[in-house]
Amino acid sequence: GAALVVWLLFVPLVVAAGALGVWLAPVILDVAPDQELPLRLAAAVLVVDALAVTVLTLPRSALQGENLGYTRMAISPLMVAVGGALMVAAVKLDTGLPGVATATVLTTTLTGWVFWRITRHRIHWFGAARPGRQLVRWFLGLSLWFLGWKFVLELILASDILVLAFFAPMTLVAAFALTKFVTDSLVQVLSLLVQATIPGIGGQLGSGNLARAAALRAEVMTLVWVVGTAAGATAIAWNGSFLGLWVGDDLFAGRGVTLLLAVLAVQAAMIRTDTFLIDVALEPKVKVIAGSASAVLSIVLAAVLVGPLDRGITGLCIGLLVGRSLLGVAAPLAVRRILGVGGRTPVLSLLRPLVVGLGLLALGYVVAGEIRADSWIALVAAVGVTLALNLAVAIVLGLGGPQRRRLVKRVVAMAGQLRRTP
Numbered sequence: 001g002a003a004l005v006v007w008l009l010f011v012p013l014v015v016a017a018g019a020l021g022v023w024l025a026p027v028i029l030d031v032a033p034d035q036e037l038p039l040r041l042a043a044a045v046l047v048v049d050a051l052a053v054t055v056l057t058l059p060r061s062a063l064q065g066e067n068l069g070y071t072r073m074a075i076s077p078l079m080v081a082v083g084g085a086l087m088v089a090a091v092k093l094d095t096g097l098p099g100v101a102t103a104t105v106l107t108t109t110l111t112g113w114v115f116w117r118i119t120r121h122r123i124h125w126f127g128a129a130r131p132g133r134q135l136v137r138w139f140l141g142l143s144l145w146f147l148g149w150k151f152v153l154e155l156i157l158a159s160d161i162l163v164l165a166f167f168a169p170m171t172l173v174a175a176f177a178l179t180k181f182v183t184d185s186l187v188q189v190l191s192l193l194v195q196a197t198i199p200g201i202g203g204q205l206g207s208g209n210l211a212r213a214a215a216l217r218a219e220v221m222t223l224v225w226v227v228g229t230a231a232g233a234t235a236i237a238w239n240g241s242f243l244g245l246w247v248g249d250d251l252f253a254g255r256g257v258t259l260l261l262a263v264l265a266v267q268a269a270m271i272r273t274d275t276f277l278i279d280v281a282l283e284p285k286v287k288v289i290a291g292s293a294s295a296v297l298s299i300v301l302a303a304v305l306v307g308p309l310d311r312g313i314t315g316l317c318i319g320l321l322v323g324r325s326l327l328g329v330a331a332p333l334a335v336r337r338i339l340g341v342g343g344r345t346p347v348l349s350l351l352r353p354l355v356v357g358l359g360l361l362a363l364g365y366v367v368a369g370e371i372r373a374d375s376w377i378a379l380v381a382a383v384g385v386t387l388a389l390n391l392a393v394a395i396v397l398g399l400g401g402p403q404r405r406r407l408v409k410r411v412v413a414m415a416g417q418l419r420r421t422p
Contacts, residue, residue, distance in 0.1 A: 002131040002139040007055050009140065010147075018047030042097035049105045056112025059119035062126055064195065064202075075114055076192060083107035145284040149275075152291040156324065159299050164316055167307045172253075176313050178243060179253035182235045183261040189231075190224055190269035194276055197223075202280035205338070214339045219406050220273055222399065226407065228269050229357040229398070230390035232262030236364030238383050241373040253313050255368040260317035262361060267321065267328060274331035281338045290330035298323025356398035360390055 022043040026036040086103035093099065119126050131139075160180075165173045197220050204213035236258045243252040278287050298320050305315030367386075373379035395404055 001128045002136050003058055003061075004055070004128055005131060005136050006140050006143045010054075010143075011051060014051055015047070018044070018050065022047065038096045038098055042101040045098060045101035045105055049101070049108050052105065052108050052112065056108060056115070059112070059115040059126070062119050062123055063115070064198070066123055075118070079107065079111040079114065082110065142282060142284070145288055146279070148288045149284050149291065152288055152295055155295045156291065156298065156327075159295065159302065160316060160320055163299060163302045163306055164313065167303070168312065172313065175251045175253045176257070176316075178247055178251050179239065179257055180261045182239050182242060183232070183258070183265040186228065186231050186235060186262075186265045187268050187272075190228055190265075191272055193227065194220060194224060194269070194273045198273075198276045198280055201277060205277075205281060210340045214341050217273075217277060217335065217339065221270065222403055222407050223411070224269050224273055225266070225353055225357065226391065226394045226398070228266040229353075229360055230387060230394045232266055233360040233364035233390045234383055234387045235265075236262050236361060237367040237371070237386055238373065238379060240368055241379050241382075245373070245376060245379060255365055257313050257317065258368070259361060259365050260314065260321065262364075264317060264321055264324070266357075267324060271324065271328050271331055274335045275327075277335050278331065278338070283334070283338065286334045287327070287331060290327050290334075294324055294327035294330075296323075297326055352400070353398045356394060360393060364390075 022040050025039050025043045029039065031039055083103070086106055087100055090099035090103040095102070161173065161177060164176055197216070201213050201216045201220070204210075204216060236255060239258045240249075240252050240255060243249070275287050275291075278284060300319075301323050302316045302319030305311045305319045306313075309315060311318070371382075373382050395407065399407065
């Protein structure tokens with residue numbers, strides 16, 4: 001009930017901002033006069049989507065709060081596929097931007113309906129009750145901090161394109177955007193993986209079992225590192241072949257850029273693991289402040305390296321990597337305070353996975369310069385084999401015996417949860 005009230009309070013703000021965006025869209029994008037109306041229609045539809053997304057995510061949030069986030073893991077990729085199919089249909093039917101925007105709204109509505117059905121089936125209390133004023137005020141204050149984090153997160157994730165577009169020609173921007181498609185997808189997959197496990201940590205945190213919560217966080221971090229490193233090394237090895245088959249070699253920014261993007265992807269996944277946990281603890285203030293400073297530092301460093309120092313995409317990635325490290329330090333410190341973890345992490349315990357991870361990424365870089373897939377079938381087979389080998393190396397060489405056993409136990413538990421999902 002309080003969530004719905006807060007949503008209603010924000011509706012006028014979203015509508016006002018959306019109306020301004022609809023009016024200014026043709027000016028900002030500098031389109032031809034005959035494209036102004038379709039662009040404004042598409043923007044208006046996306047404003048409706050922004051309103052719908054917020055209210056339709058309430059069932060998903062309820063599942064996470066009840067430690068039932070895993071029940072939507074199997075259906076989430078299907079919804080993404082359905083959304084992609086609707087967009088393809090909109091393009092094939094030549095519906096223009098309004099049609100593509102409508103496909104987005106349909107995907108949001110369908111996803112919300114599916115999650116609502118799952119939530120109604122899983123949570124008996126799910127509904128809306130009239131909230132008290134004190135609860136609404138508290139929830140509003142918390143929502144404002146979460147809103148601040150949303151802005152910061154968008155700034156962190158979107159600043160690379162904005163900075164590069166300001167200093168570099170659009171052909172270079174296009175090459176960068178296409179080159180980072182695979183690593184961006186990796187970040188999303190790892191985020192889904194983390195979101196499915198964070199509610200379990202939240203359950204332990206809420207019951208006061210801090211030691212168990214800390215142990216679960218360590219397991220999640222291990223899982224993210226293993227999957228992220230193995231998939232990142234695989235992306236480095238075969239991203240050039242993928243881009244060559246997809247759009248052509250002239251739009252591939254290079255294996256060195258892919259290496260940096262893979263490091264950024266693993267860094268982002270590790271950071272988001274802790275920021276999700278900070279959300280569960282309902283202490284978003286620390287990550288908003290640290291994230292704001294990190295975003296500003298990232299943008300300044302990237303702008304200097306791309307602009308005055310003329311280091312191109314490589315300088316951009318280095319600036320982002322250094323700038324985001326600020327949040328990469330602040331978020332774990334905040335989580336350690338929340339979990340009551342004292343002392344320092346032994347350096348030697350981090351050295352082994354660090355060396356193995358960097359070794360896998362470097363090996364992917366070497367392979368990318370020596371081997372190439374000349375067909376989609378060959379590429380799919382090569383990616384599958386490479387990923388399996390990288391996973392094996394990361395698990396066997398990067399982890400100690402106790403870590404491997406805990407990781408296997410965690411994966412088996414997650415698989416069992418998915419099998420029990422209707």
